[in-house]
Amino acid sequence: MRMPTLFRNSILTVCLLSGTVLVSQPAFAATIHMIPQGDLKILDPIQNPGYITRNHGYMIYDTLFAQNAAGVVKPQMVDGWTVSADKKSWSFKLRDGLKWSDGSPVTAADCVASLKRWGAKDVSGRLLFAAIGDIKAVDASNFSITLKAPFGPVLEMLGKPSSNVPFMMPERIAATDPNEQIKETIGSGPFVFKRDEWVPGNKVVYIKNPLYVPRKEPSDGLAGGKVVKVDRVEWNYIPDQNTALTAFRNGEMDIYELPPADFIPTLTTDANIKLAADPLGNQGWLRPNHLAAPFDNPKARQALYFLVNQGEYLAAAGFPEAYRHKTCMAYFMCGSLNESSSGAAPYAGGKDLEKAKKLLQEAGYKGEKIVVLTPSEPPVQAAAAMVTVQNLKKAGVNVEAQAMDWSTLLARRSKKDGWHIFHTFSVGADVFSPAVNAYAQANCDKAPSGWPCDTKLEELRAAWVAESDTTKRKAITDDLQKRMYEVVPYVNFGQFFQPMAYRNTLSGVLNVGVPVMWNIEKK
Amino acid sequence: MNYLLKRLLAVIPVLAVVAVIVFLLLHLAPGDPAVIIGGDTASAEDIERIRETLGLNRPLPEQFFHWVGQILQGNLGTSVFTGMPVAEMIMQRVEPTLWISALTMLFAVVFAVPMGIVAAWKAGTWFDRAISGLAVAAFSLPVFVIGYGLVYGFSTRLGWFPVQGFKSLSDGFVPFIRHLALPVISGGLIYMALLARMTRSTMLEVLGEDYIRTARAKGLSKRRLLLRHALKNAAVPIVTTIGLGIAMLLSGVIVTESVFAIPGIGRLTVDSILRRDYPVIQGIVLVTATAYVVINLVTDLLYGLFDPRIRY
Numbered sequence: 001m002r003m004p005t006l007f008r009n010s011i012l013t014v015c016l017l018s019g020t021v022l023v024s025q026p027a028f029a030a031t032i033h034m035i036p037q038g039d040l041k042i043l044d045p046i047q048n049p050g051y052i053t054r055n056h057g058y059m060i061y062d063t064l065f066a067q068n069a070a071g072v073v074k075p076q077m078v079d080g081w082t083v084s085a086d087k088k089s090w091s092f093k094l095r096d097g098l099k100w101s102d103g104s105p106v107t108a109a110d111c112v113a114s115l116k117r118w119g120a121k122d123v124s125g126r127l128l129f130a131a132i133g134d135i136k137a138v139d140a141s142n143f144s145i146t147l148k149a150p151f152g153p154v155l156e157m158l159g160k161p162s163s164n165v166p167f168m169m170p171e172r173i174a175a176t177d178p179n180e181q182i183k184e185t186i187g188s189g190p191f192v193f194k195r196d197e198w199v200p201g202n203k204v205v206y207i208k209n210p211l212y213v214p215r216k217e218p219s220d221g222l223a224g225g226k227v228v229k230v231d232r233v234e235w236n237y238i239p240d241q242n243t244a245l246t247a248f249r250n251g252e253m254d255i256y257e258l259p260p261a262d263f264i265p266t267l268t269t270d271a272n273i274k275l276a277a278d279p280l281g282n283q284g285w286l287r288p289n290h291l292a293a294p295f296d297n298p299k300a301r302q303a304l305y306f307l308v309n310q311g312e313y314l315a316a317a318g319f320p321e322a323y324r325h326k327t328c329m330a331y332f333m334c335g336s337l338n339e340s341s342s343g344a345a346p347y348a349g350g351k352d353l354e355k356a357k358k359l360l361q362e363a364g365y366k367g368e369k370i371v372v373l374t375p376s377e378p379p380v381q382a383a384a385a386m387v388t389v390q391n392l393k394k395a396g397v398n399v400e401a402q403a404m405d406w407s408t409l410l411a412r413r414s415k416k417d418g419w420h421i422f423h424t425f426s427v428g429a430d431v432f433s434p435a436v437n438a439y440a441q442a443n444c445d446k447a448p449s450g451w452p453c454d455t456k457l458e459e460l461r462a463a464w465v466a467e468s469d470t471t472k473r474k475a476i477t478d479d480l481q482k483r484m485y486e487v488v489p490y491v492n493f494g495q496f497f498q499p500m501a502y503r504n505t506l507s508g509v510l511n512v513g514v515p516v517m518w519n520i521e522k523k
Numbered sequence: 524m525n526y527l528l529k530r531l532l533a534v535i536p537v538l539a540v541v542a543v544i545v546f547l548l549l550h551l552a553p554g555d556p557a558v559i560i561g562g563d564t565a566s567a568e569d570i571e572r573i574r575e576t577l578g579l580n581r582p583l584p585e586q587f588f589h590w591v592g593q594i595l596q597g598n599l600g601t602s603v604f605t606g607m608p609v610a611e612m613i614m615q616r617v618e619p620t621l622w623i624s625a626l627t628m629l630f631a632v633v634f635a636v637p638m639g640i641v642a643a644w645k646a647g648t649w650f651d652r653a654i655s656g657l658a659v660a661a662f663s664l665p666v667f668v669i670g671y672g673l674v675y676g677f678s679t680r681l682g683w684f685p686v687q688g689f690k691s692l693s694d695g696f697v698p699f700i701r702h703l704a705l706p707v708i709s710g711g712l713i714y715m716a717l718l719a720r721m722t723r724s725t726m727l728e729v730l731g732e733d734y735i736r737t738a739r740a741k742g743l744s745k746r747r748l749l750l751r752h753a754l755k756n757a758a759v760p761i762v763t764t765i766g767l768g769i770a771m772l773l774s775g776v777i778v779t780e781s782v783f784a785i786p787g788i789g790r791l792t793v794d795s796i797l798r799r800d801y802p803v804i805q806g807i808v809l810v811t812a813t814a815y816v817v818i819n820l821v822t823d824l825l826y827g828l829f830d831p832r833i834r835y
Contacts, residue, residue, distance in 0.1 A: 039794060041604040042560060047573075049562040123564055163562070179572040181560075181606055199615050200605045201794045202786035238687055238784040239794075246674060247686040247784070407799055410558040414570055424563055438564035446566045 030230040030522050032506070034255035034515060035244045039237045040204050043193075044181045046121050049163035051427065058514055059206050059233070060101070060187035061167035062226075064092065064111060065159030069221035069512070071337060073159040076215065076223060077106070077168060077188070083154075087468055088147040090154060091138070099211040100170050101192045108137035113174035115158075115166060121178040122164035124435040127465050128157045152468040153435055160436060161222055161514070162429035188212070190226040190518050191233060204235040206517070219510060219519040226518040229508070233517045248501065249273070254522065256501040257515050260379055261318035267501050274504055277497035278513030280335055280428030281325060284313060284384055284493040285439055287450040292420050294365040301488035303359035304421075307391040309351040310494035316383040317496070325495035331440065331481050334495055336432035338474075343482030356395045367398050373422040374401040375409045384423040384493055413449040422449070423493070429513055434464045434480055439490050452489040530823075534816045541812045542594070545805055546587050554799040555579070556603045577603050590805065599809070600802035602795075609806035612791065619689045620787035622699075623779060624772040626707045631714035632765060638715075639722025640749055646727055654719060661716035670709040670782035677705060687784035702785075710779040714768050721764045725757040732756075758829035766822030770815050 036055070042048040045057030066076040075081070079095040098106035112135055119129035133148030145154070158166060168188060176182045185193045191206035198204055214225040236253065238244040241260050248256040249270060259267060267273050286304060294300035314324040328334035329344035370392060374385040385401065392399040402419075404412065413422050431437050440461065444453035460480040467473045502509050508519040557573040558565065565573075574580045578589070593600050599609035642654040661669075678686045684705050690698040729735065730753055738752050777789030788807060795803040826833045 041602075041798065043606070048560050049564050121569075163564070177576060179569065180576040183606065199786055200602075200607065200612065201791055202784075236688065236784070239790070240781050240784065242671065243674070243687050243782060243784050246679060247688075250678060250682075250686050252686055252688070404553075405797060407559055407797055408553045411553050411555040411799075414555065414558045414567065426563070446568065448564050448566060 031232040031234060032230050032255065032517060032520060032522060033234050033236055033253045034257060034517075035238050035248060035253050036204070036235040036515075037258040039201050039239075040235065041200050042181060043185055044176075045167055046117055046164055046178055047181050049122075051163065054163045054165055055515055056193070056204070057165055057167045058222075058516055059189060059191040060185060060193050060209075061165075061169065061189045062098075062187065063159060063165060063167060063222075065155055066223040067159055067161045067221050068223040071221075073155045074217075074220070074223035076159070077111070081155075087150065087154075090145040090147075092143055092145075094141040095213070095215075096141070097213045098188055099213070100186050100188050101209055101211060102170075102186050103211065104170070105140070106168065106188050107140045107171070108143035109140075110171045110174065111168050112137050112143050113171040114168045117169075117174045117176070117178050118164060118166040122160070122166070123438045123441065124157050124160055125164065125166065127151075127435055127461075128154065131465070150466045150468070152465060152473060153433070156433070157435065159223075161512075162427055162436070190214070190228045202237055204237075206233045206235075207231065214518075219508075221510070221512050222514065222516070226516075228518050229521045230517070248503075251503065254503050254506055255509075255515065258498060259501050261320075261323070261496075261498070262379075264318075264320055264323060264499065267499075272504050273501050274509075275499040275501050276509060276511040277323060277499040278428065278511065279497075280333055280432065280513065281495050281497040282425050282427050283328075283333060283431045283495050284310075284317075284380065284423065284425040286384065286388060286421060286423055286491040286493050287439065288488070288490070289416070289420050289450055290452045290489075291416050293368065294360060294363045295420055297363035298487060299359045300363035300365060301491075302486075303356040303363065303395075304488065304491045305347045305485075306352045306356035306359065307388065307395060308491055308493050310492075312351075313384050313387050313493040314496050316387045317380045318383070319496045323497045323499065325497075328492065328495040331431075331484050331492065332434065332437065332477065333428045333432045336428065338433050338477050340474075340478050340481045342478035343485035347485070351391070353391070353395045360395065360397065365397070370397050370399045370420045371418065372399060372401050373409045373412055373419050374403045375406045376403060377406060380425055380496075381406075381423045384425075385421075387493075388421060388423065416451065427513055428495075434461045434477065440480075440484065442487060442489055447489075450490065452487060454483070454487045454489075457483050457487055457489070527820075527824075530820050534813065537816060538809060538812055541808060542591070542805070543587075545808045546590065549799075549801050549804055550583055550586070552799075556799045556801065559798055560604070579603075590802070594809070599806035602800050602803050604798060604800050609802050612803060613788065613806060613810055616786055616788045616791045618691060619780070619785050620773065620776055620789065622692075622703060623706055623710065623776050623785065623787060624769060626703060627711040627714060627772055627776070627779075628765065628769055630707050630711035631718050631768070635715040635718035636722050636754075636761065639719040640726055640754060642719065642723040643726035643730060644745075644749060646723075651723075654723070658716035658719050661712040662720075664712070666709055666713065666778045667782050669712055670705070670779065673705045673709050674782075689783075689785045689787075702783075706779045706783045706785060709782070710772070710776060714772070717768065718761070718764055722757070722761055725760050726753055729753045729757045755829060759826055759833075762822060762825050762829065766818055766825075770818045773811060773814055773818075 036052060038052040040052050040056050042053050045053045063076050064078045065073050068074050077094055077098060079093045081092045083090050100106060119125035131147050131149040131151035132145055134146040137143045160166060170186050173182050173184050190209055190212045192209045194205040194207060208228045208231055214227050217224040219225055245263055247253050267275060288295035288301050290296060310327050325334055329341060330339040332338035372385055372389050375381050389399055389401040412419055434440055438448055441447040442452040442454035442457040444451055460483055464476045464480060467476055500515060505523045507521050510516055510519055557570050557579055560573050561570045601608055602612060638654050642651045645651050674686055677683045684701050688702055690702045692699045735753060738748050776787055777793055780787040780790045792807050
């Protein structure tokens, strides 16, 4: 039977056209495809502290200082700096040849404007800027900071590794109100954002920044030379985790940034896949509402500690034992420079429902309904909420688990009434010191949802940041943590290690808690 | 012509009602984009300032009339998260959804109509029972089960098709088809089943009519009888089902889009709802409502082609 002419010609035309189009497609030999942890929807890493936005920041922006793998702050955009004997006058000189991706030179005025915007928004930036008397550009490549009050961790704050990271932007962009999103994405980092290829909810594309000048030192943590060895990076957001896992295992993707904990055993058995977890890990938080009875009474908040068995929480979230810290009682992370056991002794025995009941009674709890905001996802928060609900019930508490999506939870918890407990977690880099740990704040209305209010705790935080001497600072850390165990701004429900998975076709992947794309080679 | 004009003008009040309802439902539902933008560490003061910059602290009527004013100027607004124009975000997503919908319906029609015709012609035989059984099975299986099953078989085991993603036709015909094959089959089976059953039952009814008996008695060929006389008279309900199917597909491809990570309108809708991106949701609803009205209109006009008695 003969094929009708029109039909035959149509097929031929389509084949020829598709062949032409196929040939004309640009080839990106060295392209890394990553399944990111979420959908990049906000491009401003100062306005928004979300980790996906922070990761975007590390692709296109650079920092003045950066932490190396040992947690030591090293210069990045800065060439050199001096500090006066009283540690109040700081001078910084930028490296030569730094350029924005639009070709214009990076100036000290750009850096001053960027720091000011960051200082208006970030928890530690606000602490630093409260101590700054004057910050100004001296000339095109030098700027100075003069402190009006002592401030110890100046360099640590300028090299803060996680949200909000003090990324440098051109002055005209940094002049944007910190609560308003920036409209341009011009950085001086190792990659350039391809706005024309950005499809929110699907794909983010970066190409190598030809104007980037890496440092000469080898890569070390977030510090050192950010040498880019691929042409292009694509973040391909896959909302369905089963599809993401299959695509990754099939080799369609090179990196799976945050596979759910219950996929870890499957990934571990695949010879083509490697796992790398940030050695500092993450910390889970059970946050009571300090304004809602009975948790306006510290005894009720202390009772929550007797409901927590960290292993129980992390097992419920699906983390295999190898990816959990056994029990960590340090508010500022186990394994960090600020690890302390001060104040933890009363809770060292772990979960004790009788003690919890007794403390709740002493706090005046008489069976009122306790509302636990219970999200359907993300999985860690969802599992933690369910465990807390069960434990509260076992302690005889009249508890109501209110199920909702994460966006509703965020809206609910921003209101001061109508809820008692929610759960969240943070990466170690945002927890490891009193200066960066936002949930350690006890400055009442200025604190994040939960609103702890304690003058002594705030005084200790202020003393910590004012101290330069590491031994004295350690003593303050101990006092501060002791006070935190009395006030209980939040309960730590466990330290866990969320791995990033990547295929063995990649080498040079840096295990720094942020999916940085420099130093990586693809076979 | 008058009828067409009247129907087109009727779109305006429909869209106005949709706009008011959607706006109110969205703004009265719990959730606040400002708290999402502010993130985990934002204070109440930060959130209030973000609300201010987004204009979310203004009275609801003022926000509504501002939005309506934009719409009247042909501007669907700007996403509060991405800062991109809503129209651009929708345009980015239209192509995958249209292709999936069109090819899914094509797949369904190409297989279902002949299956339904033959099943009706051979009513009561093993073929009819097999078609009915398959239709029930395809109708009963959720799209995501079929999707994961196809991925396991054809992507993981055989490696014939990619697991996820979408390639535009401009990226080449072969990658385009390879990326769409599994989504189209998994999404199309349910419509195929629906359409096959509808075709079968309608054809059965028509085949029992006197004029069909007369035509058979006159010695008309089987092909001419089925296609020219029976199918044409059975076409109106089939076309209605196809029309409804297309409308359902436009909003119902979300599962297919999610399973196969295809950046279509369905996923944009869900993502926008989850993060309370009001302008985007409102824009999508308006565009989708317009598409529904147009599809219904086209379906109504097609009736006249198949049944000359229907005139507007």
